[in-house]
Amino acid sequence: MSIKNRIKDLADSHHQSIAEVERHLSFGNGTIAKWDTRSPSSEKLQKVADYFDVSTDYLLGRDAKENKTADLADKDTVFT
Template structure:
């Protein structure tokens, strides 16, 4: 599987389109698609790897994907972001919370923020 195919697969797992990914990373439209023919810069590959929480070596096909289920300290992560609402664009709930491997709904995000919001903000 080539670089672009891996990125497409990772994006599908996160339920985002390639275009949405490019927007989140600040890439021009069709940047990722062109990676089939042109070699991307290291900083762009690193940005994609960081976004998906995988290694650059995985994206380049030099190692297998190593999934870790290490616990995330939600209070620590969110306290660094200091969200003002459940849908604050600086937080990515799907990175931290899922149910049976699937993203949680907006209603659940709202409830979590309502329950823990006072503990998550200053």
Template sequence: MSIYENIKTACKKSEISISALENRLGFSRSSICKWDTNTPGVDKVKAVADILGVTVDDLLADTQDDG
């Protein structure tokens, strides 16, 4: 999965919308969805991880099954 998909999954578990997450962090609207094509700074990824109660590694993990 991409970082965006991992964030989307974590948001569902935390019962927060991506829009609400962006607002809480002071990010511009739809900025997180652009992370599929643009690489975010580590400080932004860390801020998202902190709010969602996950690790940066969780957000960066490639969870696609090779088999």
């Protein structure tokens, strides 16, 4: 699934259009649609992730979990 499609799914689940998300984030009209063929800047990708409270890894398809806050047991391992 592409970045744009993940954002579309998130927007749909929040009863918003891509255009509404772009306006809220002060992106130019059609910015997110271009992400089907171009990579977004890390700053813009982070803005979208923060807006929907998901990780950038989720938007990039690297993480199947939508939830931004990962289980601490998975992230924090104490090495002695």
